[in-house]
Amino acid sequence: MTGVSKRKNTIDAWLFLLPNFIGFLVFTVFAIGFSLWISMHRWDLFSSPTFTGLSNFVRLLTNDRDFKRALLNTLYFAVGIVPLGTATSLCLALLANRGLKGMTFFRTVMYLPSVSSTIAVGIVWIWLLDPQFGVVNYALRSIGLASPPNWLGSVLWAKPALILMHIWQYAGYYMIIFLAGLQGVPEQLYEAAVLDGASSWQKFWRITLPLLSPTTFFVIVMKMIGVFNIFEQPFIMTGGGPSGSTETIVYYIYSNAFEWFNMGYASAVAWVLFILVFGVTLIQFKYQGRWVNYE
Amino acid sequence: MSRRKRIADTLAYIALILVCFAMILPFIWSLSTALKGPGKVFLYPPQWIPDPIHWENFLTAWNRVPFGRFLLNTAFVSVAVVGLQLVTCSLSAYAFARMKFPGRDKLFLLYLGTLMIPGQVVIIPNFILMRYFGWLNTYSAMILPAAFSAFGTFLLRQFFLTIPYELEEAAVIDGCSRFGLYRRIILPLAKPAMASLAIFTFRSQWNAFLWPLIVVNDTAKMLIQVGLSFFRGMYYTEWELLLAGTLIALIPTLVVFAFGQRYFTQGIALSGLGGR
Numbered sequence: 001m002t003g004v005s006k007r008k009n010t011i012d013a014w015l016f017l018l019p020n021f022i023g024f025l026v027f028t029v030f031a032i033g034f035s036l037w038i039s040m041h042r043w044d045l046f047s048s049p050t051f052t053g054l055s056n057f058v059r060l061l062t063n064d065r066d067f068k069r070a071l072l073n074t075l076y077f078a079v080g081i082v083p084l085g086t087a088t089s090l091c092l093a094l095l096a097n098r099g100l101k102g103m104t105f106f107r108t109v110m111y112l113p114s115v116s117s118t119i120a121v122g123i124v125w126i127w128l129l130d131p132q133f134g135v136v137n138y139a140l141r142s143i144g145l146a147s148p149p150n151w152l153g154s155v156l157w158a159k160p161a162l163i164l165m166h167i168w169q170y171a172g173y174y175m176i177i178f179l180a181g182l183q184g185v186p187e188q189l190y191e192a193a194v195l196d197g198a199s200s201w202q203k204f205w206r207i208t209l210p211l212l213s214p215t216t217f218f219v220i221v222m223k224m225i226g227v228f229n230i231f232e233q234p235f236i237m238t239g240g241g242p243s244g245s246t247e248t249i250v251y252y253i254y255s256n257a258f259e260w261f262n263m264g265y266a267s268a269v270a271w272v273l274f275i276l277v278f279g280v281t282l283i284q285f286k287y288q289g290r291w292v293n294y295e
Numbered sequence: 296m297s298r299r300k301r302i303a304d305t306l307a308y309i310a311l312i313l314v315c316f317a318m319i320l321p322f323i324w325s326l327s328t329a330l331k332g333p334g335k336v337f338l339y340p341p342q343w344i345p346d347p348i349h350w351e352n353f354l355t356a357w358n359r360v361p362f363g364r365f366l367l368n369t370a371f372v373s374v375a376v377v378g379l380q381l382v383t384c385s386l387s388a389y390a391f392a393r394m395k396f397p398g399r400d401k402l403f404l405l406y407l408g409t410l411m412i413p414g415q416v417v418i419i420p421n422f423i424l425m426r427y428f429g430w431l432n433t434y435s436a437m438i439l440p441a442a443f444s445a446f447g448t449f450l451l452r453q454f455f456l457t458i459p460y461e462l463e464e465a466a467v468i469d470g471c472s473r474f475g476l477y478r479r480i481i482l483p484l485a486k487p488a489m490a491s492l493a494i495f496t497f498r499s500q501w502n503a504f505l506w507p508l509i510v511v512n513d514t515a516k517m518l519i520q521v522g523l524s525f526f527r528g529m530y531y532t533e534w535e536l537l538l539a540g541t542l543i544a545l546i547p548t549l550v551v552f553a554f555g556q557r558y559f560t561q562g563i564a565l566s567g568l569g570g571r
Contacts, residue, residue, distance in 0.1 A: 012473050013396040020387035023443025027421055028409050034420035045423070092314060098307050108556045109315040112322075115552040115559070117502035119520045120545045123527055124321045127328065127534055133337050135324050142340075172318065176563045229413060232504050236524055250415055257419050258509050270415045277413060 039267035049264070056268035067269065069244055070252040071276075073159065077248065078227045080163040086219055088171050093178030094208075107179075111172035118169070122236040125165045126152065152238050155245045162233050162246055170226070174219050181215030182208070213292045221284055228277045249273050322545070329353070329539040336534050349535070356539040359530065364515065365522035366547065372434060372507075372518060373500040376441045377493050384447030384492065385485070389477045391448065392455035393463070403452075406445045418506065425510055436510040437518065441500065447492050454488035455481055491562025494555055501548055519544050 014021075039056055043049035060067055092110060096103055113121060128134050129151040140148035149157040189207050198206070209216075231250035234240050240247035240255075247255075249269065257266035328336055329352055330345040357363065390396075391403050421440055430436040462484075463476050471479065482489070507518040517525075523544045530537050552559060 009394065010396040013390045013394040013399070016386045016390035016394065016473075016477070017402075020383040020443045020448060023383065023439070024406065024409075024445060026424070027440045027443065028412075028417065028445060029405070031417040031420040031424070032409065032412060034423070035416050038420060038423070045426070095307055095311055095314070098304065100304060100307060100311070104556070106311050106315055107560065108553055110318050111556070111560070112549060112552065113318055115498055115502075115548055116545055117504070117520050117523075117548065119502075119504055119524050120541045121321070123523070123537060123541045124325045127538065128321055128324065133339060133341070135320075135341060138339075138341055168317070168321075173563070176560050180563070225413075229415070235504075236527065253415050253419075254505065257422075263419055263423070267416075267419050270413070270419065274411075274413055274416055278411060281411075 035267050035270065038264055039271055041264045043263040044261040045263060046261070052264065056265050057272070060265070060268055060272060066244070066247075067249075067252060070247045070249045073244075073246060074228060074230070074248045076159055077163060077166070077230060078224060080159065081166050081227050082220060082223050084163075085167045085170060085174065085223055086216065088167055089174035089219065090178050090212075090216070092171055092175040093182055094204075096175060096179055097182045107172070107176070109172075110175060113169045113171075114173035116169075118232040119236050121165070121169055122233055125161075126237055129161055153242060155242050158238055158242060158246050162230075162237065165237075166227075166230070166233065170223075174223065177219055177222075178212070178215055181212050185211045210293050214294055217284070217288050217292045221281055224280055224284070225277055228273065228280075249276075322542075322549075325538045325542060328534055329536075329542055331535050333533070333535060352535050352539045353543065356526075356536045356543065359536065360522060360526050360540070361514065362519075362522065362540065362543050365517055365519040366543075368434075368516055369501060369519040370547075372437045373497050375434075375438045376500045377496045379438070379442035380444050380447050380496050381489055381493060383443050384451050385482065385489065386477070387448045388451035388455055389481060391452045393476075393481075394473075406448055409445050410449065414505075418509070422509055430510070432511050432513045432516060434516065437507055437516075440506075441503075444496070447496070450492055451485065451488055454485055458484050487558075487561065490558045494558050494562055497551070498548070498559075 038049070040051060040053055041049040042052050042056075096107055096110075128136050131137055131148070131150045131153060134151075136151070137148040151157050151161045185208060189211070190203055193203050193207060229250055230248045231254060234246040234248055234251055235254070238246045240251050250273070253266050253269045253273070256262045256269060324341075327343055327345055330348045330350065331342070331352075332345075332347070332349050335342060335345065391399065391406075425431055425436045425440075428435075430439075458481060462480050463471075466476055466480055502520060503518065504520045504524070508521045508524075511517055511521070514522075523540060526540045527537060530540075
């Protein structure tokens, strides 16, 4: 290629890139840098920002009980949602993978909650979980439980209630990802196993699960990232309560920034959240070699 | 053997029906409540089929807050974002997938790197930026920041890479320009990937909550999810109206996705990601 046509090529490439790149530069690259800058200031948007160095981060990590509570709540959600949700979606995928008739219908019904908005579904679940008139407690009473939980109004039960709804909402979504993974398991392996006299149970543990492990790994990573971003659910269903028992890190960011106008402090929390998610994901990638099988 | 399989299939059907029942029950129960008269909502044990049926609850909810306006605003913003993303992302994806220029790989790595940064990190600086531009309470604030997506660029680039070069080489010999290659060869072949990006983006825009909540508080420009959460704040005791409003907000998505499920499931399988 000659120098001139090379230069023309570069100009052409940038013309293609430009519409996207301008937005990327302003709303992503600049915003990330700006956010870092804000996190080192005290700024309520009404007066001018004052530089405070790392003191937002120091306060956050050493002397903020509300942040600690939001962090622990978020970890509680992670422990409650990730294993149980992954197992649920896997079971649904195994059911849906049997090649039965009418599967498109079943699959559509199962994934509908995951395309619905969390705000709308959240309102529906407040009604379902109503301690007096809700269907959930009605069912519990009819199987003989005299005093079923006060769900969203109880410090003990609000978190399990949100976990239950979260698993319900996304079960079908991750089922579809598992289904795609199951389609990649070669049929011959099962046929060979049957010839060797393997039971269904053995086929599942020795063939399906190991060959599906890259998908399982992917689902766990995605679910974990999703859980660390929970916000709308407590916002609409509990307002973070009762007594802050469902306040998550993102909720804490929202309150700091847009209720109390602590822009600097909220940005610092956002960065700590990023580091946390990044760290957890990194650890997962590091230890995947122990259990994930890439042929 | 075949008898065992029949039993297993029957059990699987029963399990599937139970699961589907659990998935759809909350919606059915909401519909049932939304059609009840105020006195019947708090009946115990619950009444499953409302008697009499109060269809007018939907009309009342529709008139209490401007749901029509919210739906229109949301449709406008979602369609605009989807359209702009398809254009900007397919152009940049083409440059990354097919053209050589200095710094390309480093720039792509930068795009990829930002995918890891959660939205919460940029929401505060972008809010301040919107305020500085004077865009608070405008459609621009809801559309423009979402019109350029690193994820969309990544998704489409990956797909473009799978399209064989030979097709373009033949077109170049016929004198086709760069833009012609993109427009006439790559775009038509990339329809499945474009459809997936469109449907993912549509879903996340239709359901968007936090960003439209903070940049707009003018009812005339409010989006449906924010409007619904305000409606909940006002009518939290009138369950029949609240659930009628919730169903008004839900129905468009349920219809779109029940019919577009093929693209959605293909898209999840194609990208694995899809964003939440």
